[in-house]
Amino acid sequence: MQVGYRSIARLAVVQFPGSNCDMDCVWAINSLLGLKAKLVWHKETKLSDFDGVVLPGGFSYGDYLRPGAIARFSPIMDAVRDFAEEGKPVLGICNGFQILCEAGLLPGALVRNRSLRFVCDRVWLKVENKKTIFTSRFGEVDVIRLPIAHGDGCYYADEATLGQLEKEGRVVFRYVNRDGVADVASNPNGSCNNIAGILNEKGNVLGLMPHPERAVFENLGLTYGRLIFNSIVDYFLSDEYRWS
Template structure:
């Protein structure tokens, strides 16, 4: 599997993503600068976290209009797998590849700590390595992670099974106290209609080996690898 990790001015999880998708999985991974205009030969695209363009205007707003995102859109339209993590999730919503928006945390504070999230489906290219209902512990680091969408969109996400991860208690219960940022329906990650584009706020690449304190995030990358090489 050859993964393109999109790099913007202000990205700060790009090297982590290259390490996990490349060295940790024993695959190929490369940085692709935001001004490039080709994704030829790529099997998967990962848009990492950070503060692209200093979060000017809105988080992800400028990055969503960069040259490489035209290619990311075409790649996704052809069915290619795309993962946006944290700022990458924000960029995907700004680019129209995922519905809704990521707004200020309801606490109005930057949050940086571990959270628990529940795997809602395992029949996707991103979660086949997990168990249905499995509770993961992953870190978050964001100021604008509060997922918002209108009621019609939320109903469609629920009805079509496109909420892939929800914030939960360590025991797997969906409770307000387990929601770190105020996201509607405790949403931590969603899919597009086709199921090949994922946006999520928690960082699986920061929890992919024991040295970092946990391996719960590794399953996402292993699931993607299995889907690409099958």
């Protein structure tokens, strides 16, 4: 991969018809040292020029049938699946998370918010696992704040799956109050176990409902999103990646 030579890793931001956070992702990623983002149309079939993939937020195919249900069959998704199987980083944000669940790359599903309302807010989150390629930079930071904007963000999985996710440390982000306590009041959508983001078994696919790409610039108020993207930079610079 010779990431060290370029000092840069290339991230594909997949653009589905109806994606609307694609440009935010590209803008946010390109503002950070060590990463270069490029849009990839969903009809493409190859990701060989890239080191990582981001499935951005939005309303792919107008959320017809179910959010992510049709995007899952876009031509690019075969390449995303191969990418995930090869252990390369895949990040699904909001609609991207929904697509990853529909595609079976992450367990469970995202259903209508329990309130039936679209929620647009800033929420507190606990970083439950900092030993992932997406969260290694969080260090002493336990509770963070990120924007959310979704109508179908209620994470659902059966008891066995939830138990397994919890046991294996694959619940990476959880909705909490500002003191870091996961209670009913701080759960914006009714997600099981206040789950906001989960990891696949291998640890290279992360899906989350909050929007880290909207929390990169100081003048927009929150910058915790940088830590996620910078964790990815660290991963690309790590020996684990460079010798893989």
